[in-house]
Amino acid sequence: MQRPLKHIICKNTFWLSAERCMYWEEEKALIAADLHFGKTGHFRKSGIAVPQSIYKEDLQRLISVVQYFKPQQLIITGDLFHSEANKELDFFQKWRNDLSTLKIHLVKGNHDILPGDWYQHSGIEIHQQDWTLHDIYFCHDLSGPASIIPNAQLYSISGHIHPAIHLNGAGRQSLRLPCFYFTKNHAVLPAFSRFTGTHLIEPKKGDAVFAIADQKIFRVS
């Protein structure tokens, strides 16, 4: 894995990983969005043959970043699970039991529709709409109906849109890459899951964008 890139927000240090998540040094927190666990299983249960290995790999990547940063807590800004419970989530719980000391905070996203006791049973602390930790405000979809930031001074971090950036290369080649997107007071994380579509963002001047390609992360603006 490539060394993470450092990015400072409100005097806090964040390490951006090519594995589509970031580490908050001061709070020893790993932050990720849109993991969509159980998505392949959901499709497969409906008779649509998507390869399950992509889910296994997503889970393994999460384990490896946890081992790399050794966080005390994991903050998910929504869409940890894709839909209703299925066998794939048993696999998640097995992993959860192996890391029982890790605290998990889930700020619920539109896909998180599992019953409350399921989360409780899995040791996941639920935040219905948003959650504030020190100067940082977490929510799933900042443009969504529930997103009225209680305090405009807060820096917010969200997910949901699966941001990607269009890059033009030589020879009329163009690439669409998942990215981290930072504006002056807001950050959008890339979707952690690799089985997700993306939404193109149009960064404005002064915004910071970090694109991810082939397990590498680099700043593009």
Added chain:
Amino acid sequence: MSLPLKNTIGYRVVCDWLAAQQRQPFLFQQETWQHIINGESGLVNAPTGCGKTFSVFLGSLIQFINEHPGDYRNKINCGLQLLWITPLRALAKDIARAMEEVVSSLEMKWKIATRNGDTGTAERARQKRQMPEVLIITPESLHLLLAQKGYAELFSSLKIIAIDEWHELLGSKRGVQVELAISRIIHSPRSDCPLQIWGISATIGNLEEAKNVLLSPLEKKGVIVKAGMDKTVEVESIFPDEIEKYPWAGHLGIKLIHKVIPVIRKSRSTLIFINTRGMSETWYQKILDVCPELAGAIALHHGSVDRELRNWVEENLHKGNLKAVVCTASLDLGVDFRPVETVIQVGSPKGVARFLQRAGRSGHSFDETSKIYFLPTHSLELMEAAALKKAIGENIIERRTPLLLCFDVLIQYLNTLAVSDGFDPDKVFKEITGTYCYKEMTTDEWHHLLHFMMHGGNALQQYDDYKKLEWDEGLFQIKNRRIAMRHRMNIGTIVSEAMMKVKLIGGSYAGIVEEYFISRLQPGDVFTLAGRNLEFVMIKDMTALVKKSSSRKSIVPSWLGGRMPLSASLGFMLRKTLNEVSGHLHPETGRRKNETLSRELISLLPLFELQQQISHVPEENELLIEQIETEDGYHLFVYPFEGRLVHEAMAALLAYRISRITSITFSFAMNDYSFELLSDQPIPVNDSNVYELFSPENLLEDIRRSVNSTEMAKRKFRDISVIGGLVFQGYPGEQKKARHLQNSASLLFNVLSEYEPGNLLLRQSYSEVMEQQMEEARLRDMLARIQQSRIVITFPQQLTPFCFPVKVDSMREDLSSEKLEDRIKKMILQEGT
């Protein structure tokens, strides 16, 4: 044992009925009837409008009457006798009406019914209780029947399957659906009579093959009955007044509009065929501008015009209420438009068969002459009129190549069987490999396919709940009702582009436009649809809301479809046509000097003479390459006349091979006649290396390295993944999607490429790229031909008439149309001749 037709009671009954209407059977009809009562199968080759329906339908009646000579009038509820497969639902109604007329005149009790997407549930249920004697059905609806429990029952008394317009279905995945359905019905338990199969087809270059594809599951040779009454087609070109002043390229033919108006005026009803939807919008506007009194008497018809409006146009065309209709391929097929007297083809029809089909839309009766005008959109296109005439004279018509090993259609079909009564894999394997499409399928591929359908590819065993095919009582079945329902909803092989409805605010639907086009519009932008200028307001509920606009300026949507390449047959005829020209330009060789050139070629002589003077006019056994230096850089023009797709592949291939000689970068452009490589440095192609550059050796490897086949395969995968049931598109236009099951084909393509590269559907998308996108077989033929040809390389000091169309096409992307026109003027001035 054969029964002489004329001694049978059925024949007499039918002939008496015909005689009562002062008609008598055609020879080919009688021939077909004889074969039918002999129990034969085969193919009837007859053009539209000369009684092809009656050849098979009356045969089926005669057969029935012969079997029930005493009580044929009173027999009711005999079960399905004749299954009539048609590609177009619009045709079904007309055919049913004609059949009903016969049945009631003969005082028989046969029921005729249609079944397609428009058939209501009550009618479907009625059919299930009691099948009509004749069922007219589309391939999709036939597969839906196979998805019903106990479907075999419905076919148990069936005697004849007729496939109408087989030339239209052959070569498409719908044709493969027909093959599969036939194989299933033949092998279903049935009463004693053997099943007969009769295709009905217009003339195509491979009739024998067309018949073999249909009859493959029967393991019979069958017969071909030729009507031999192809209509006389009269082709007349519309000439520009002065060829030198008519644009060499880059126009829509609109400059000749003043010559079109009198043609419209003097005909009862005229069809004007335009190649693209965008151009048809422009033409419609321009005709109204030039001739405002035609308002209300002319109409526009293309695939994006609202269905209701299209129906209205068709109906009024049928009744003779319209003076002219500007249309696209959307009117190639369909109901009989008797009032149409004249057809105008604007621009290249791209193929002989298509040109004949369009011509045949006028003078619908077999003894009438079909009249078609050809209007060139640039000077050289006149050459195509000459080639078309020649092709028609020599009866050179395109082949329709049947598709092979379409795994997506097969997966869909197997799921269909699993949804209804389940299938026994060994039995079905035998049936499937009896079809033409899948006869080369290996047992390996079959097992791979079944494994994929049963287990869904790579899985994590204990954490998987993949569910689709289940194995029960020796049969593969789909038992989950929701999965079964979703499958039924998605049966079919026509995958539409992502389209968006266009609706006037607070008003009616205006039509549909590709989502891609709408996504590029800003609110306030004005575009043209169905002849109206519309201002884009917003997108709401997957519908583009618009309001009427009085703005004179508007964007014409560029629909992506409809870019057919020039056919191989027409390309061949074009090269032959040039041969004549070349012979004329070199009278000193004494060859063909007595041959009279057609009017089109004579009018083009000034252009050909200029071409010969500054470069060369290639003969049939020559390949012309021009190297020209301009302020844009170094151009290499190559003229194979093999159609856009082959040229695209060849340009990439040539660029790749040249770049191995020296480090160099190119941009490409191509059209149906030629392609261009452009570089900022001299292009090292000369007598010493040119044959090697056009060598068929290592073709596959070189192509894989030269084109982005992954991107192309991804595009092919869009349709394949929908047909194969990996992506659901819901009901057209309704965006009805199952919760949390949204997925895009391109994401799935990436995922499969990474995690399951051996996936059959993935492999199919790559082979479709080679076969359809690259036209590999044709590319290979071309290279072989070039190896046998003389390659002529010239170095003209200026742009030549031949290179103009492609040169201008290539500019089109960067320049707006006004600038383009200026640019062309400038280029012509630079010629200075």
